Amino acid sequence: MPSKVYFMHPRAMNLETSLAAKALWLFEQAGFEKCIDKGDSVAVKLHMGEYFNTSYLRPILVRVIVDKIKALGGKPFVTDTTTLPYHEYINRVTAKDYLYTAAMNGFSPETMGCPIIIADGAIGTDDVRIDLPDGFILLEQYVAREIAAADAMIVLTHFKGHPIATIGGAIKNIGVGCASKRGKYNLHLGGHPTYGLQNSIFRPKLCKGLKCKKAIYCKNACPEEAIGLTEETIEWNRKLCKGCTCHMLKTLSCGVFTIPDGYFEVTSAAIADSAMACMKTKEPGKVGFINFAIDIAPWCDCVPWADVPMVPNLGVCASFDPVAIDALCVDLATATAAIPNSQAEEYGVSKAGDEKFTTGSSLMGTPSEIQLKVGAKIGLGTRDYEKITVEPGDPEHFKPREMPLGAYMKKLYRTGHPYPKEGFKRRTEVDLSFLK
Amino acid sequence: MPKKLMPKKLKLGSKEWAEEFAKRCNTNQDYLEYAVGMNTSFNLHVPDANIAFNWRGNNGKAEDLKEGLNPNAEFNLEGPKEIWLQVIKGQLNFMDAVQRKQITIKGPLPKLMRFMPATTEMIKIIESMADITDFNV
Numbered sequence: 001m002p003s004k005v006y007f008m009h010p011r012a013m014n015l016e017t018s019l020a021a022k023a024l025w026l027f028e029q030a031g032f033e034k035c036i037d038k039g040d041s042v043a044v045k046l047h048m049g050e051y052f053n054t055s056y057l058r059p060i061l062v063r064v065i066v067d068k069i070k071a072l073g074g075k076p077f078v079t080d081t082t083t084l085p086y087h088e089y090i091n092r093v094t095a096k097d098y099l100y101t102a103a104m105n106g107f108s109p110e111t112m113g114c115p116i117i118i119a120d121g122a123i124g125t126d127d128v129r130i131d132l133p134d135g136f137i138l139l140e141q142y143v144a145r146e147i148a149a150a151d152a153m154i155v156l157t158h159f160k161g162h163p164i165a166t167i168g169g170a171i172k173n174i175g176v177g178c179a180s181k182r183g184k185y186n187l188h189l190g191g192h193p194t195y196g197l198q199n200s201i202f203r204p205k206l207c208k209g210l211k212c213k214k215a216i217y218c219k220n221a222c223p224e225e226a227i228g229l230t231e232e233t234i235e236w237n238r239k240l241c242k243g244c245t246c247h248m249l250k251t252l253s254c255g256v257f258t259i260p261d262g263y264f265e266v267t268s269a270a271i272a273d274s275a276m277a278c279m280k281t282k283e284p285g286k287v288g289f290i291n292f293a294i295d296i297a298p299w300c301d302c303v304p305w306a307d308v309p310m311v312p313n314l315g316v317c318a319s320f321d322p323v324a325i326d327a328l329c330v331d332l333a334t335a336t337a338a339i340p341n342s343q344a345e346e347y348g349v350s351k352a353g354d355e356k357f358t359t360g361s362s363l364m365g366t367p368s369e370i371q372l373k374v375g376a377k378i379g380l381g382t383r384d385y386e387k388i389t390v391e392p393g394d395p396e397h398f399k400p401r402e403m404p405l406g407a408y409m410k411k412l413y414r415t416g417h418p419y420p421k422e423g424f425k426r427r428t429e430v431d432l433s434f435l436k
Numbered sequence: 437m438p439k440k441l442m443p444k445k446l447k448l449g450s451k452e453w454a455e456e457f458a459k460r461c462n463t464n465q466d467y468l469e470y471a472v473g474m475n476t477s478f479n480l481h482v483p484d485a486n487i488a489f490n491w492r493g494n495n496g497k498a499e500d501l502k503e504g505l506n507p508n509a510e511f512n513l514e515g516p517k518e519i520w521l522q523v524i525k526g527q528l529n530f531m532d533a534v535q536r537k538q539i540t541i542k543g544p545l546p547k548l549m550r551f552m553p554a555t556t557e558m559i560k561i562i563e564s565m566a567d568i569t570d571f572n573v
Contacts, residue, residue, distance in 0.1 A: 205466065206556045213529060253531040255470070255553030347545050358546075365546030 002384040003321035005328045006030045008392070010294065010313035015399075016392040022316045023290055024064045025393040027154070030318035032288035035152045038073035043119070043150035045079055047158060047177060047301045048102040051091035055295040055306035057158045059106040065154055065290070066114050074152065077115045078107065080177055081144045082124040084184050086245040088217045089304050095122045119144035124181020130277040136269045136374045141277035142183035148281040155322070159293040159329045161310065161361025162300040163249075165268050166368040169326035170289040171375055175275035183277075187270040190243025195266045197248070198241035201258040207234035214250065221246045252363070264362065268370035275322060276380045290318045293329045298343040298361045310344035310360050311336045323381030327372050330357065445570040448524070449487030451503055453569065458491065458498035460561045467561065470554035471496020476547065477509040485517040485573045496554055511543035521571060526563045530555070 006029050008022045015021060027033075036042055044066055049056025062078060069076040080102075083092045092098040095118035102108070102116060109115055120126050127142040128149075135141075147153065155173055162168040165176070179187060189195045209215065209232045219229045226240035227247060234256060251257040279287060293314035297306045314332040319325040337352045338344035344360035357368040376383050401408060446453040461467055474496040480489045490506035491498045505512075519538045522528035533539040541548070548555070 203470075203553055206553055252549070252552060253535075255556040258550075258553065346540065346542050348543055359544050362546055363549055365544070365549075 002386040003319055003324035003382050004388055005317050005319040005324050005385045006388050006390050007315055007317045008390050010315045016395045019316060020060050020064045021398045023061050024068060026290060026316055026318035026390060027065060027068055029390050030288060032154060033072055035286050035288050036069060036072045036074040040074045040151035042069050042074040042076045043079050043147050043153040044076050044156065045153055045173060045177060046156040048080055048107045049105040049301050050304050051101045052304040053301050053306050055297045056105060056301040057156060057292060059111050061292060062156055063112055065156060066112055077117045078112045079117045079119045079147060081120040082118060082181050084181065084188065084244045085223060087249055117146050119146035120180035127180035127182055130280050132273055132277055134378055135273040136378055137266055138186060138270050138273035141186060141274045142180045143178055143278050143281055144180045147178045152286040153282060155287065155289045157291045158301055159291045160296050160300060161298040161357045163361065163363045164264055165271055166357050166362040166366045167326065167330060167371065168300045169329055170291055170322035171275045171326055171371045172271050174278040175271035178278040179274050183274060185242060187274045188243050188245055188267055189263065195260055195262050197243040198238045199260040202236055203256055204233045206254060207256050209233045217250050264364045264366040265370055268366055269374040272371050272374035272378060272380055276378050288320060289322050289325050291325050291329055292316050293332060296333065308339060308342045310338055310342045310356050312339060321381035323372055323375040323383055324385035327383045328385050328387055330368055446568055447570045448573045449482060449485055454489050454501055457565060458501050461558060462497050464557065464561060467554055467557040468496055470557055471551055474551045474554060476511060477506060479505045479509040479512045481505060481512065481514040482517050482520055511541060513539060513541055515539035524562050525566055530559045
């Protein structure tokens with residue numbers, strides 16, 4: 001049986017077609033009010049953007065949902081988790097760093113109207129263990145405690161591409177984003193006997209050692225001190241590698257390390273397993289997903305930059321099914337021609353009908369359908385969706401105050417008016433031909 | 437004392453230069469080992485110096501090296517002369533230039549990512565050409 005995915009198109013010309021209004025309207029049309037009972041602790045899960053990333057969800061899109069949850073009697077908190085140290089210039093690896101970055105990006109208790117909680121604690125060890133006997137690769141996973149403890153969850157996802165997972169949608173938002181740092185080591189296959197990064201092919205001959213202009217990164221990359229640089233080359237004690245991916249991006253581009261066969265594919269599968277672990281912490285019907293398919297950068301909000309979007313804004317969708325909602329977003333992107341000068345165009349997947357993410361986003365061409373395929377196999381959801389196009393709501397529904405503005409201002413102007421009594425000093429006429 | 441023979445300088449981007457580069461790649465055992473499976477076609481274009489070459493990679497081995505651009509090449513590498521000069525002289529990391537879009541690679545890049553060791557070795561070979569390169573183009 002197909003899952004319902006409620007969809008609103010991306011264009012906007014008035015209040016009720018604003019993305020914020022669409023988020024709120026879809027919340028209601030999809031029936032997410034049923035997720036929330038009075039007094040429920042409600043996690044509002046989102047990615048608040050990496051340091052210097054500029055394509056993450058705008059705070060207003062979150063705030064309207066927070067206010068809605070409060071109006072329903074729920075107790076919302078905005079949340080995400082700490083990251084692995086996958087890039088030398090990221091700043092969300094501890095709760096303290098994340099809160100600093102979130103504030104820089106516009107997310108604070110003041111702007112959200114509720115607490116912001118980094119759900120896996122100071123360094124990512126505050127979690128609960130979930131058994132996954134039917135997991136595709138993971139047989140257990142670690143879910144951030146604050147998220148696991150919440151009664152309900154609304155998952156707000158910026159849908160885009162990802163260099164390892166190929167797509168960053170709802171499945172990844174909970175699969176990676178609700179896993180503690182311990183859980184992230186697990187889903188990134190740290191120490192896995194077959195696919196773990198400790199099995200990478202290592203070619204020290206290609207390294208210039210301390211003579212390389214980038215030596216400072218590799219010298220200081222590894223928290224396990226598994227990597228050392230000499231004057232001429234690089235040394236690596238693979239037995240110490242726990243698979244945090246710290247050296248991956250930098251050394252992939254110089255060829256010193258080659259990732260084990262299957263790493264990218266199996267990690268994508270593990271993300272679906274991990275999403276299943278997260279869903280197991282909630283009663284059925286207590287998690288709703290809203291995907292914003294806008295600003296669809298080739299790489300995730302977890303990198304400290306944002307490239308030109310690959311396709312134009314596609315729309316906003318809502319569903320109880322994380323697989324179905326991501327499947328629709330992938331299909332919408334496939335059906336749309338790429339934006340000129342985007343990575344999709346550069347990599348040759350520019351036409352309507354070309355699947356964009358496998359070539360345009362994945363570092364290694366990992367198929368975008370893995371998360372969907374594995375998600376369907378393990379019972380996370382179904383790829384079979386029914387797209388229900390929702391028309392905009394009544395503007396009265398989204399108004400910021402009871403009275404229309406004229407009546408409101410009339411009262412205020414009684415105490416003083418900005419228009420001067422004598423009018424303004426201006427020329428009576430100007431040369432219109434000069435302006436044309 | 438016999439006069440020390442200076443190696444003949446080859447004009448950057450000339451057919452002779454490109455042939456020497458291809459020869460060095462095709463006889464470099466490390467490069468060939470890393471490039472096994474790299475079967476594709478390339479254009480190299482330096483528009484502001486009127487340099488254009490295309491070749492076919494057969495397990496990385498440069499074959500059918502020709503002047504001009506092949507409209508059917510799978511990959512197109514393009515960048516201004518100044519940037520290529522910096523790469524050849526070892527002053528600019530090739531991947532940095534690519535990431536900063538100073539050099540563009542058009543084509544399905546994930547296919548090339550598997551051959552990054554070969555790319556690094558190729559850049560080392562390019563750098564080794566500096567001694568015999570006449571940079572006045």
